[in-house]
Amino acid sequence: MSTLQVQSHGVAHHDHDHEHHHNETFLTKYIFSQDHKMIARQFLITGIIMAVIAMILSILFRIQLAYPDKAFPLLETLLGRFAPGGRLDTNFYLSLVTIHGTIMVFFVLTAGLSGTFSNLLIPYQLGARDMASPFMNMLSYWFFFIASVIMMGSFFVQKGPAGPGWTIYPPLSALPKAMPGSGEGMTLWLISMVFFIASQLMGGINYISTILNMRTKGMDLWKMPLTIWAFFLTAVLGLLAFPVLVAGVVLLIFDRSFGTSFYLSDIVINNQQMSFEGGSPILFQHLFWFLGHPEVYIVIMPAMGLVSEVMATNSRKPIFGYHAMVYSLIGITVLSFIVWGHHMFVTGMNPFLGGVFMITTLIIAVPSAVKTFNWLATLWRGNIRFTPAMLFSIGFVSFFISGGLTGIFLGNAALDINLHDTYFVVAHFHLVMGSAAIFGMLAGVYHWFPKMFGRMIGEKLGYLHFWLTFIGAYLVFFPMHFMGLDGVPRRYYSFTEIESLKQWVSVNTFVTWAAIMSALAQVAFLVNFFYSIFFGKKATQNPWESTTLEWTTPVEHIHGNWPGEIPTVYRWPYDYSKPGHDTDFIPQDVPFSQTLTSNLPHDFEDNPVGLEEHKNWVNTQKSNEEVK
Amino acid sequence: MAQIQQDKNKLNLTPRRFNMWIFIFTSFMFFAALTSAFIVYSGGKGHALNVIMPQVFMFSTAAIVLSSVTMFLASQAARRLQVAKQRTFLWATFVLGIIFLIAQIYGWYILTFRMGVYFSNPNASQSFIYVFSGMHLLHILAGLVLLIISLVGTYRNTPQAINLFRMEMGSIFWHFVDIIWIYLYVFLLLNQN
Numbered sequence: 001m002s003t004l005q006v007q008s009h010g011v012a013h014h015d016h017d018h019e020h021h022h023n024e025t026f027l028t029k030y031i032f033s034q035d036h037k038m039i040a041r042q043f044l045i046t047g048i049i050m051a052v053i054a055m056i057l058s059i060l061f062r063i064q065l066a067y068p069d070k071a072f073p074l075l076e077t078l079l080g081r082f083a084p085g086g087r088l089d090t091n092f093y094l095s096l097v098t099i100h101g102t103i104m105v106f107f108v109l110t111a112g113l114s115g116t117f118s119n120l121l122i123p124y125q126l127g128a129r130d131m132a133s134p135f136m137n138m139l140s141y142w143f144f145f146i147a148s149v150i151m152m153g154s155f156f157v158q159k160g161p162a163g164p165g166w167t168i169y170p171p172l173s174a175l176p177k178a179m180p181g182s183g184e185g186m187t188l189w190l191i192s193m194v195f196f197i198a199s200q201l202m203g204g205i206n207y208i209s210t211i212l213n214m215r216t217k218g219m220d221l222w223k224m225p226l227t228i229w230a231f232f233l234t235a236v237l238g239l240l241a242f243p244v245l246v247a248g249v250v251l252l253i254f255d256r257s258f259g260t261s262f263y264l265s266d267i268v269i270n271n272q273q274m275s276f277e278g279g280s281p282i283l284f285q286h287l288f289w290f291l292g293h294p295e296v297y298i299v300i301m302p303a304m305g306l307v308s309e310v311m312a313t314n315s316r317k318p319i320f321g322y323h324a325m326v327y328s329l330i331g332i333t334v335l336s337f338i339v340w341g342h343h344m345f346v347t348g349m350n351p352f353l354g355g356v357f358m359i360t361t362l363i364i365a366v367p368s369a370v371k372t373f374n375w376l377a378t379l380w381r382g383n384i385r386f387t388p389a390m391l392f393s394i395g396f397v398s399f400f401i402s403g404g405l406t407g408i409f410l411g412n413a414a415l416d417i418n419l420h421d422t423y424f425v426v427a428h429f430h431l432v433m434g435s436a437a438i439f440g441m442l443a444g445v446y447h448w449f450p451k452m453f454g455r456m457i458g459e460k461l462g463y464l465h466f467w468l469t470f471i472g473a474y475l476v477f478f479p480m481h482f483m484g485l486d487g488v489p490r491r492y493y494s495f496t497e498i499e500s501l502k503q504w505v506s507v508n509t510f511v512t513w514a515a516i517m518s519a520l521a522q523v524a525f526l527v528n529f530f531y532s533i534f535f536g537k538k539a540t541q542n543p544w545e546s547t548t549l550e551w552t553t554p555v556e557h558i559h560g561n562w563p564g565e566i567p568t569v570y571r572w573p574y575d576y577s578k579p580g581h582d583t584d585f586i587p588q589d590v591p592f593s594q595t596l597t598s599n600l601p602h603d604f605e606d607n608p609v610g611l612e613e614h615k616n617w618v619n620t621q622k623s624n625e626e627v628k
Numbered sequence: 629m630a631q632i633q634q635d636k637n638k639l640n641l642t643p644r645r646f647n648m649w650i651f652i653f654t655s656f657m658f659f660a661a662l663t664s665a666f667i668v669y670s671g672g673k674g675h676a677l678n679v680i681m682p683q684v685f686m687f688s689t690a691a692i693v694l695s696s697v698t699m700f701l702a703s704q705a706a707r708r709l710q711v712a713k714q715r716t717f718l719w720a721t722f723v724l725g726i727i728f729l730i731a732q733i734y735g736w737y738i739l740t741f742r743m744g745v746y747f748s749n750p751n752a753s754q755s756f757i758y759v760f761s762g763m764h765l766l767h768i769l770a771g772l773v774l775l776i777i778s779l780v781g782t783y784r785n786t787p788q789a790i791n792l793f794r795m796e797m798g799s800i801f802w803h804f805v806d807i808i809w810i811y812l813y814v815f816l817l818l819n820q821n
Contacts, residue, residue, distance in 0.1 A: 132643030132644065132646070132647060133643070133644060133647060136647070201651075201654055204650075205647050205650045205651060205654075206647070208646075208650055209643045209644075209646040209647050209650060210643065212646065213642050213643040213646055214643060239650060239653060239654050239657070240653075240654075240657055242654070243654045243655070243657035243658035243661060244657060244658070244660075244661035246658055246661075247658055247661035247662045247665060248661070248665075250662075250759070250763070251665065251759065254747075254755070254759070258747065258748060259748035260747060260748050260749065260752060260755045261748075261749065261750055261752050261755070262665075262669070262752045262755065275750075276750075277750030278672070278674065278675065278750045278751055278752060279752055280668075280669055280672055282668075283665055283668050283669050286664075286665070286668055287661060287665055290661070
């Protein structure tokens with residue numbers, strides 16, 4: 001009886017929710033929405049817009065690198081004082097590099113990736129009605145939006161946006177008079193990042209709290225899909241790392257505006273000795289990279305989670321080594337906090353300390369390799385469906401391998417003396433965290449598009465998008481390795497000014513055209529994406545025949561996700577192609593009592609009653625066979 | 629049905645309580661970063677702190693420790709449904725918080741105008757005193773806001789579950805802010821030579 005009462009209560013409660021849903025105004029539904037699905041879509045579309053902007057910025061400086069001595073009158077028309085005479089201003093070139101990096105790392109691959117998929121999938125895959133604190137979730141998006149607007153706004157100040165690079169090392173970032181990019185643009189950069197960090201912390205607190213407190217019945221930690229594990233550990237990383245950046249930025253602001261000397265010492269501007277004494281710019285690097293290194297894992301881990309899920313679904317096989325996948329994510333999380341020194345090998349670091357950081361850095365290769373081999377083993381003899389999402393996942397693994405290998409070179413304290421600040425570094429991180437993470441994100445977009453918008457995204461344009469981007473990205477970043485080995489430094493404005501760099505202009509021209517091709521490929525994606533939102537084929541409830549809970553929700557989004565009770569979870573999320581079952585997937589909410597033909601003894605590891613039942617059933621089957 | 633209703637409230641509040649703990653964790657990381665920065669910085673030549681902490685910091689420490697005691701008494705009263713007592717102890721906590729705030733600012737005055745230890749200082753180790761206490765004061769302000777929210781609740785007819793929840797949020801944060809100040813103060817005392 002008591003069960004009955006609880007159920008009836010649940011239904012009554014839902015009806016109430018439903019009314020609420022109908023009373024929503026445009027403002028509460030689309031703008032200040034507290035619904036995790038809407039917030040996810042807001043993050044995704046804002047992220048895509050920011051990504052397009054950052055991509056256009058990269059094309060601008062690529063044109064400069066390919067044709068350093070040529071004037072393009074069109075640029076002056078478009079950019080005005082930033083491109084006098086049709087040639088990019090030198091300071092604006094630095095600003096372009098800085099803002100491209102900042103937007104891509106923070107706004108696209110941190111907020112755009114985690115914000116979209118954590119918000120979408122955490123409640124869906126865990127069986128929760130919404131996030132732990134929907135209001136804070138809404139604030140998280142709007143702080144992100146404000147941060148984006150301020151960052152873009154810095155293009156409209158007199159001296160242009162921030163220019164000291166995305167790592168904002170002092171003294172350039174601490175002295176407003178050091179160069180045009182250190183002025184108001186830098187101030188706006190700092191304000192924007194304060195909003196951004198607040199947004200990330202609010203989001204992260206919500207993700208962790210939801211994952212630990214709001215899982216549906218039966219969903220223990222070891223039944224969570226790898227996506228959720230990845231989002232969880234990413235949020236933990238963010239919460240531990242971002243406060244340290246805040247500390248670093250607070251001290252930087254004091255140096256900029258209050259005359260302290262945390263980072264500044266012996267500065268001369270325009271032949272004038274400044275009053276700063278005794279500061280240590282290395283201190284900033286320590287604080288920055290204590291965030292900065294975990295940040296690259298904040299970027300890559302959600303992509304890893306998405307790829308694991310997409311690969312298992314489209315190989316029609318359980319993910320290979322589920323536990324190993326989780327432990328390697330945990331390993332990466334822990335290790336990421338003790339490797340930051342590898343960004344600072346050439347700061348005059350004690351060689352012994354350098355050795356320690358080198359060892360910890362190289363150890364990260366172990367969990368990374370575990371993951372890579374597990375992905376490959378998941379593909380091995382799978383019944384692979386080459387959907388666009390699957391192709392992007394395979395692309396992710398490809399970039400992760402080719403970019404990860406160069407990380408072993410860079411993590412070596414002795415080799416890094418040669419390679420530091422060269423195009424080798426640019427090639428390395430653009431492959432391993434740039435291309436790989438964006439491929440993971442695109443895999444997620446293609447895979448969960450039906451869940452987000454209720455329609456299918458076009459496949460043909462998806463394939464075109466994949467192949468052009470995949471080939472384009474390799475054509476862009478592969479040649480950069482050779483430039484780096486030759487000692488070509490990053491962030492140089494004009495290669496024709498320096499004798500030893502002249503020979504590389506032809507390579508730059510090639511890379512620029514490859515970059516333009518990849519950029520045009522994104523047009524295919526944008527057309528496909530926005531067209532499919534409105535005119536795509538209507539999606540079915542479970543288009544990829546997947547096992548996780550989000551595919552048990554109705555196609556039409558409703559407040560509270562499930563119309564009736566939240567489903568109970570009985571099994572792990574990777575029951576694909578289980579021998580003895582009539583379909584090649586068994587959703588998580590199907591109890592073992594309904595799948596007698598495919599049950600195995602190890603399905604009942606911590607369930608002696610179930611095991612007994614299973615044995616009885618097997619014995620009965622056997623005796624029936626004998627009778628026949 | 630009443631049982632179910634209560635369960636639902638519990639379900640709603642647990643994740644929020646959890647949120648507070650996670651936030652405290654991020655705050656802790658922030659102060660850990662600042663003190664680590666101090667350690668890295670003061671390792672440099674001629675960067676020793678060399679400031680004897682002003683006496684008033686001793687006084688403010690006493691005030692905030694005492695405020696933690698009154699906060700505890702207030703929560704206890706709230707749990708026993710003694711609203712008047714809860715209100716009194718909340719006010720006591722609030723006043724002690726204000727006293728702490730004033731004492732800290734007075735401490736800055738002593739440092740700057742009596743001892744000549746300026747914020748804008750070629751030895752940034754000394755600037756760190758201001759950064760530590762200033763960033764801590766921001767947390768005190770946030771704590772005072774939480775106290776006010778609990779206080780306002782005692783003047784209105786707030787359901788006990790909400791009242792207790794607010795008290796809990798306030799006291800978790802207030803005790804944390806207290807502990808952080810003791811940590812920072814002991815850290816500075818250990819490094820003052």
